[in-house]
Amino acid sequence: MNKAKQKRLEARGWRVGTTSDFLGLSEEETALVEMKLRLGHALRERREACGLSQVALAKRLQSSQSRVAKMEAADQTVSLDLLLRGLVALGATPRDIARILTRNSGVAA
Amino acid sequence: MNKAKQKRLEARGWRVGTTSDFLGLSEEETALVEMKLRLGHALRERREACGLSQVALAKRLQSSQSRVAKMEAADQTVSLDLLLRGLVALGATPRDIARILTRNSGVAA
DNA sequence: TGCAGCCATGTCATATATGACATATACTAA
């Protein structure tokens, strides 16, 4: 794989190449991806509960429809920052966010 | 792009809504800043509880001492992403993070 | 007096995230 292609892939996808295998995400990376997925899903639920389209939410966030779609899909190019901003813009409180993060996390130790 | 405009003004020495107690920040911005402050504070507590210096944590994060200092200070140039990564690197679980976000700040609001 | 470890703060080149745009798909209604 040449450098240019790898860079393009890395821009869209999870890490490619030397640092981590596709199935070899570290515990920490996994935890962060989990959080992102949960926040993305919660964003969609909350947006729909508000009766807003992606376009409408995008306007509220001063963003664009495509980015909202990527947020909800937990796209690799979307930061946790943006997801949190989106949720807060939909009225989510820190408590709501805390609930989102701990939902379904009852893994028996 | 209000935010970009604000940044540009601030870069030229204008203080645009720097503190929330002067109605410069919206409710949502305030909530995000609150979260950042809490995460920064929690990062420091957790780092010290681990007996690590900022340099040691920086190495673990593949970052630098100065950035860790800024994380703990909830510096404007630090993202929630980085703070969350720092906490996770110190062993914080989503549940821990949820607790951090909902911890009472002592303000009866 | 140093010196060493720790932390704060500022700057800067560059890596990354973002908004905007184009376009594709699916569904609905006239």
Place this chain on the structure above:
DNA sequence: TTAGTATATGTCATATATGACATGGCTGCA
């Protein structure tokens, strides 16, 4: 069919975050 609405996906210029570095303050210790 055609038009309209909502969403998905890819690309790109650029705004932003980041690591690296410099520097200064502070504390304790020889």
